[in-house]
Amino acid sequence: MHRVANGALNVDQQHETGDGTLVPAMSDRDVRRKRPPALSFVLRMATLRKFMRIVSLLALDFAGVWLALFTALLLKLLIKGNHELGPALRLASGQTEDFLAFAYLVTVLLFARSDLYADRPRRPGLPKIVASLFQVTLVALIFALASGQDFSSYYIFYASLGFSILYVSSFRWLHTEVTGWLLSRAGYTRRALLVGSGKHIDQVAHALAATPGKEIEPVGYISLTPRPDNGLRSLGSLADLGAVLERDRVQEVIIADPDFPQEQAVELVDVCHQRGVDVNIAPSTMEILVQRAEFVPGQSVPLFKLKPPVFDGIDFAVKRTFDLIGSLLLLTLLSPLLLTLSLAVKLSSRGPVFYRSTRPGIGGLPFDCLKFRTMTDDAGVSDEELEALNEADGALFKIRDDPRITPVGRFLRRFSLDELPQLVNVVRGEMSLVGPRPLPLRDFEKLEEWHKKRYLVLPGITGLWQVSGRSELDFDDLVRLDFLYLERWSVALDLVILLKTVPAVFTQRGAF
Template structure:
């Protein structure tokens, strides 16, 4: 009869081939009562969790209160019926009327979006904006269904705008402050990577791109010839148990989608026996499955990867967003547009606007509007220009293009020549955010897999513009387009638009 010790099977008898250190460890239940000092530390972990949730709830309360109060105060002052003192009193009273419902709705939808999770799992700005947008829509529907009447719906979209500003700012500050405190306290997660050489290198590079405050990479264990990635090799997989104890590892990341199943089970068991967490870095297919739709009624579980096109309600929402955004931007920038038009007309011969034939949705060409930035007759042949091309793949880029005028160079440097494309958005030929339309010369040189980006309307800005722009090679740019198509949302469009401004002002990667 197999011997049982503290609720666990004797591993020597159950798994005779397992290393002795693992067998000895398995003779006791890892869930047994821990020493007093360790129990105290675990209580600190629980306390830290409670403090995290309480502080985020308090900041969200402050953000929602300020958003409602600011929107209502601004409305009272704009109407001109109240001075500042009476406006503050009125806005405070109205804020109390709406606050409980708005805050409860915000907390529920934030919790659903994991916005109160621990730092590694807590989403960022995109999820915050999406959740606040959902709060606004649900509140509006509830108000309409319950028969409440409003002179305008400013309360909803005004509060949404201020909520995005306040809540995201407070949460960013919370992340920075708590990250600094944890860093000063020396809090890190000692992490070990396990997998094959190239996958270890990729995951290590991705983790290094984060804040770096909570992960201390102790090294790696590779199943294949060891990569030269700057990390410390800690031996073979058979040494895992000793490595976990010697280097006080707190979490193991399996950095290989093809990790052998039998060894993975053994690895997880070894880690869990020592209270070490195990994470798995996702493969490309696993990332896609997150967007998949389950097909019921099959003997084998199947998932359908839908084509990344905007249709039905998605298209209606995106088109409405584009129209409202384009009209607002055109109105706000009308003095700048007039100034640029005069400058282009006075400094060189030719029309103010340049019509460039570009492939649109489905590859069908349309006239893409731009402010003219070149002389009408540059006196340079196509062959000479091709020799000057500084981009790779299908792209054509020249840093010091001899055809560009002085005003045109300034417009290009800050991407101001693209502003007339707002008219293309109004006409339904483009979107505010989407894959950039390439000139016909570049389109004709695309490979077939590149053309998937033309399943949707091209955009004025996109992930290209906020992710390095001309510093990236063409294949990287196309992959960014695919990523945008897979993860599109109104909130993502809004985030890209907001990030476009600093990307243009700093002129990162632009020429």
């Protein structure tokens, strides 16, 4: 009787029970038996690739952190220290050594926490790199202040942050491109078998086909329901699994069905692992939610708590620091413009310069949202009369040719300049630079319950609304953009939204 080379189950040693489930017979060898560590390492090339991936990324991160510190210190010596290039290079190199060990250690720890050393499909991109480097800088600053160090300026922190973002992200991008090219040239693919129900197999097959690089090659499928038409081969029934794994040299099985029968799943995993075949599960909505779950210890049953997408802990500290520094900087740079706009509002019509609009903030708590006044002083009394002219759907209230708006106000609204006083709200901690837009009380009272998830965080001056069509989108789409922002927040995403807000404002897309 023929046995496979690795000592896995003989195909002829499987038998089927009366209900059609697959039951493997016992074998004298099992690939799950322990091997000597050195032999196991050599045999499992995946372990070698993982080792090389982590070592190469650690080396690139080391080079990026070193270059960031060195460049920041060298520029300071050349510009402010009046040093010649030769002495400045030696002095900057020596000073870099003083900071390097601590900076690199914190970088590695926070990068590991963010899965930045994970395999290619799970490794995050630029937004997570920027967020983690921002956290490294914040930790370094807090440690320096707590240890009693004095600084004439904080140049070393923000300069090294900027250069580390440049160097580390560039090195990692290059690493991804080069390793992807090498794997492609080597013809590296993982032969995968899709198992599940017809429609789910079809969805996963299309997703794999659209994945750049195509490192997973589906060799066929086993369907529990009528077979889908997705261009793949049907390889039989679940009872044929052992034979299929060996005949088609399958390296991993993907369960493409969130409702896959539990008993059959346990048997499938056992048959696969006896042959050294990995098993992956294509996630359903519940598995996606579990990615942000937090384990609850001390329970008789393993429980995971689904936390709301709020900013807390170090994320809150990072975002609040970014908001405070950014708003103070913008208030300083824009002060001449703010003064000019204040005079224009005051001289063009009767009434105060600023309009205080009471709006729900975080948790629905009201606050005074500051804006330049754009309407006549008694504009508020006509809201109910103009309700029939509302051009927006859902909870929003918008009129393109609102008769209450002053000429100066129309200009301010066209370019969203009336929102600039909200920088003061950001300094006061009532708003954020980027976040879900705060709605007037009239609009808030018309929200459905699922809309109110957007009030779990501070409202923002700008957000995905402003860079994704603004008033051209319907209200439900706008709320979904808020949810997308909450799930994917990072400092890099905030920076991208702020930068995209400028062209969105000047092109006047969807603004009225």
